[in-house]
Amino acid sequence: xxxxxxxxxxxxxxxxxxxxxxxxxxxxxxxxxxxxxxxxxxxxxxxxxxxxxxxxxxxxxxxxxxxxxxxxxxxxxxxxxxxxxxxxxxxxxxxxxxxxxxxxxxxxxxxxxxxxxxxxxxxxxxxxxxxxxxxxxxxxxxxxxxxxxxxxxxxxxxxxxxxxxxxxxxxxxxxxxxxxxxxxxxxxxxxxxxxxxxxxxxxxxxxxxxxxxxxxxxxxxxxxxxxxxxxxxxxxxxxxxxxxxxxxxxxxxxxxxxxxxxxxxxxxxxxxxxxxxxxxxxxxxxxxxxxxxxxxxxxxxxxxxxxxxxxxxxxxxxxxxxxxxxxxxxxxxxxxxxxxxxxxxxxxxxxxxxxxxxxxxxxxxxxxxxxxxxxxxxxxxxxxxxxxxxxxxxxxxxxxxxxxxxxxxxxxxxxxxxxxxxxxxxxxxxxxxxxxxxxxxxxxxxxxxxx
Ligand SMILES: [Zn+2]
Ligand SMILES: [Zn+2]
Numbered sequence: 001x002x003x004x005x006x007x008x009x010x011x012x013x014x015x016x017x018x019x020x021x022x023x024x025x026x027x028x029x030x031x032x033x034x035x036x037x038x039x040x041x042x043x044x045x046x047x048x049x050x051x052x053x054x055x056x057x058x059x060x061x062x063x064x065x066x067x068x069x070x071x072x073x074x075x076x077x078x079x080x081x082x083x084x085x086x087x088x089x090x091x092x093x094x095x096x097x098x099x100x101x102x103x104x105x106x107x108x109x110x111x112x113x114x115x116x117x118x119x120x121x122x123x124x125x126x127x128x129x130x131x132x133x134x135x136x137x138x139x140x141x142x143x144x145x146x147x148x149x150x151x152x153x154x155x156x157x158x159x160x161x162x163x164x165x166x167x168x169x170x171x172x173x174x175x176x177x178x179x180x181x182x183x184x185x186x187x188x189x190x191x192x193x194x195x196x197x198x199x200x201x202x203x204x205x206x207x208x209x210x211x212x213x214x215x216x217x218x219x220x221x222x223x224x225x226x227x228x229x230x231x232x233x234x235x236x237x238x239x240x241x242x243x244x245x246x247x248x249x250x251x252x253x254x255x256x257x258x259x260x261x262x263x264x265x266x267x268x269x270x271x272x273x274x275x276x277x278x279x280x281x282x283x284x285x286x287x288x289x290x291x292x293x294x295x296x297x298x299x300x301x302x303x304x305x306x307x308x309x310x311x312x313x314x315x316x317x318x319x320x321x322x323x324x325x326x327x328x329x330x331x332x333x334x335x336x337x338x339x340x341x342x343x344x345x346x347x348x349x350x351x352x353x354x355x356x357x358x359x360x361x362x363x364x365x366x367x368x369x370x371x372x373x374x375x376x377x378x379x380x381x382x383x384x385x386x387x388x389x390x391x392x393x394x395x396x397x398x399x400x401x402x403x404x405x406x407x408x409x410x411x412x413x414x415x416x417x418x419x420x421x422x423x424x425x426x427x428x429x430x431x432x433x434x435x436x437x438x439x440x441x442x443x444x445x446x447x448x449x450x451x
Contacts, residue, residue: 003025003028003041004041004044004045004048006149006151007021007041007042007045008045008066008069009149010024010149011069011070011073011074012069012073014100014101014145015073015074015075015097015098015099015100016099016100016101016102017038017099017101017102017104017106017107018034018035018038018039018042019034019035019038019099019102019106019107019160019164020034020038020099020100020101020102020106021034021037021038021041021042022034022035022036022037022038022039022041023038023101023154023155023157023160024146024149024151024153024154025037025041025151025153025154026153026154026155026160027153027154027155028153034155034160035106042070042074042076042078042079043076043078045066045070045079046067046070046076046078046079046082049063049064049066049067049070049079049082050063050067050082053067053082053086064088067079067082067083067088067090068083068088068090068091071083071090072090072091072092075097100141100145101141101142101145101157102138102157103192105161105190105192106160106161106164109164109165109168110168112165112168112188112195113165113168113169113172115195115197116130116165116169116186116188116197116199117169117172117173119186119197119199120173120184120186120199122292123184123199123201123292124183124292124293124294124295125175125182125183125184125201125294126175126176126183126294127175127176127177127178127182127183127184128166128169128170128173128175128176128177128178128182128183128184128185128186129166129177129178129179129182129184129185129186130161130162130163130165130166130169130177130185130186130187130188131162131185131186131187131188132158132161132162132187132188132189132190133187133188133189133190134157134158134161134190134191135189135190135191135192137191137192138157138190138191138192139157142156142157161188161190165186165188169186181202182202183201183202183294184199184200184201184202185199185200185202186198186199187199187200201289201290201291201292203287203288203289203290203291203323204258204260204287204288204291204294204296204320205285205286205287205288205320205321205322205323205325205326206254206285206286206288206296206298206318206319206320206321207283207284207285207286207317207318207319207320207321207325207329208283208284208285208286208302208315208316208317208318208319209280209281209282209283209284209315209316209317210246210250210277210281210282210284210313210314210315210316211277211278211279211281211282211313211314211315211316212246212271212275212276212277212312212313213276213278213311213312213313213314214276214311214312214313215273215274215275215276215444216242216273216274217242217243217244217245217246217249217273217312218241218242218245218246218270218273219245219246219247219265219267219270219271220245220246220247220265220267220270221240221245221247221248222240222241222242222245223239223240223241224238224239224240224241225241227239242273246265246267246313247263247265249305249308249309249312249313250265250286250305250309250313250315251263251265251286253301253304253305253308254286254288254296254301255288257293257296257297257301258288258291258292258293258294258296259291259292259293260288260289260290260291260292261289261290262288262289262290263286263287263288263289264286264287264289265284265286265287266284266285266286266287266326266329266330267282267283267284267329267333268282268283268284268329268330268332268333268336268413268450269282269333269334269338269413269414269450270282271445271447272418272445274444274445275445275446275447276445276446276447277446277447278341278446278447278448279339279447279448279449279450280316280449280450281314281315281316281317281450282447282450283329283450284329285321285325285326285329287323287326298318298319298320299318301318302315302316302318332413333413333414334412334413334414335412335413336412336413336450336451337393337410337411337412337413337450337451338410338411338412338413338415338447338449338450338451339408339409339410339447339448339449339450340408340409340410340411340417340445340446340447340448341406341407341408341409341445341446341448342406342407342408342409342417342418342421342442342444342445343400343404343405343406343442343443343444343445344404344405344406344407344421344432344440344441344442344443345403345404345440345441345443346403346404346405346436346438346439346440346441347403347438347439347440347441348403348438349402349403350402350403351402352399355397355399355405356399358435358436359395359396359397361435362395362397362432362435363395365430365435366392366395366420366430367392367393367394367395368391368392368393368394369391369392370389370390370391370392371389371390371391371392371415371420371428371429371430372387372388372389372428372429373387373388373389373390373415373416373419373420373427373428374386374387374388374424374427374428375387375388375427376416376418376419376424376427376428377424377425377427379416388414390411390412390414390415391411391412391415392409392410392411392412392415392420393410393411393412394408394409394410395407395408395409395410396408405440407421407432408448413450416428417442417445418442418445419431420432421433421440421441421442422439422440422441422442
């Protein structure tokens with residue numbers, strides 16, 4: 001069966017628009033639109049049948065019948081003109097019908113684009129992608145139709161719609177289509193009678209480092225333990241366990257500048273609440289969700305955040321980042337070296353000489369060795385109970401008073417430093433307490449460096 005015969009077969013039963021006709025043969029012929037493909041098909045058929053009609057040969061009657069199908073059922077204007085010119089009557093009573101396959105969605109592409117354009121007002125973006133969720137009625141009708149006429153070279157309604165609206169949007173907005181990582185994805189939820197537009201704005205990622213100069217604030221917001229964030233008397237109806245956090249001190253300026261709907265703070269590991277983060281700071285990535293503004297003056301934001309939080313926290317080295325870097329950040333946190341300073345107190349008084357001897361022993365036991373660390377008691381309510389092996393690289397110590405010593409510990413990321421010192425009742429082994437032979441407690445801990 002030729003394409004022409006198939007087209008006639010279709011129109012004897014259904015009216016479909018030129019866009020949809022072209023879509024049924026979309027894989028045939030390239031470098032053209034479905035609309036042009038459909039129109040060319042019908043025009044060629046009108047021309048061929050006109051030729052046969054004029055030749056007055058055999059098939060003369062058939063040519064007239066075919067022209068009538070094109071004029072009446074396909075409502076194809078050039079076929080109507082041919083019949084008019086040749087003085088052949090045809091039925092003009094069939095008033096304009098809606099396309100069986102799209103119910104004229106494809107004839108109204110510009111109005112679909114318009115809905116999105118209104119929604120895109122006031123948003124900053126450099127490229128765009130269109131997607132859609134089709135109502136099952138559209139899909140089922142199309143599938144049944146293709147099966148009925150055995151149409152094997154067609155394209156999907158979905159692709160066709162996305163491309164046409166995408167083109168219209170690109171032309172109107174002067175923004176290119178981007179498939180891999182568009183700033184904005186416009187999703188149409190489409191049925192024959194309704195359409196709804198949802199926008200997905202790609203998150204912005206910003207990488208930097210933070211310092212924490214005070215003790216007592218966590219890295220990120222913690223829900224109140226009593227009410228789980230709902231607000232209760234014990235949290236003064238704030239829903240928070242701690243008044244503030246590094247995240248909460250850093251984020252307002254970013255939210256303000258990007259007009260984002262939400263934010264997630266990804267840290268390269270985290271220090272305890274009572275631990276300072278000194279030196280060059282700890283890497284973090286801010287993920288700003290649904291941002292309306294994407295071009296930021298990072299230097300200006302950094303200055304503002306730092307000025308506002310002087311002596312509490314500081315951020316530095318801000319650069320644009322990506323989702324992939326968040327994954328790296330988490331992965332690297334476990335594998336990078338960190339340097340800590342611990343101020344400790346001992347249950348027994350020792351002389352400076354005794355301390356030096358103990359420190360020497362400590363170095364032999366720990367340096368470049370692996371320790372076994374079972375999940376500490378204090379975090380066991382939120383972390384799986386298991387034994388982790390961590391490497392200690394270097395240890396240095398300073399005698400301050402007979403029962404006060406300062407240690408510098410260089411360890412693998414994720415090592416629980418306080419536990420290496422006091423031993424956590426044997427859950428961490430070896431420990432300073434174990435080597436010294438009497439309890440050592442960590443009083444103050446600072447992170448000095450993260451490699
Ligand atoms: Zn159609
Ligand atoms: Zn509460």
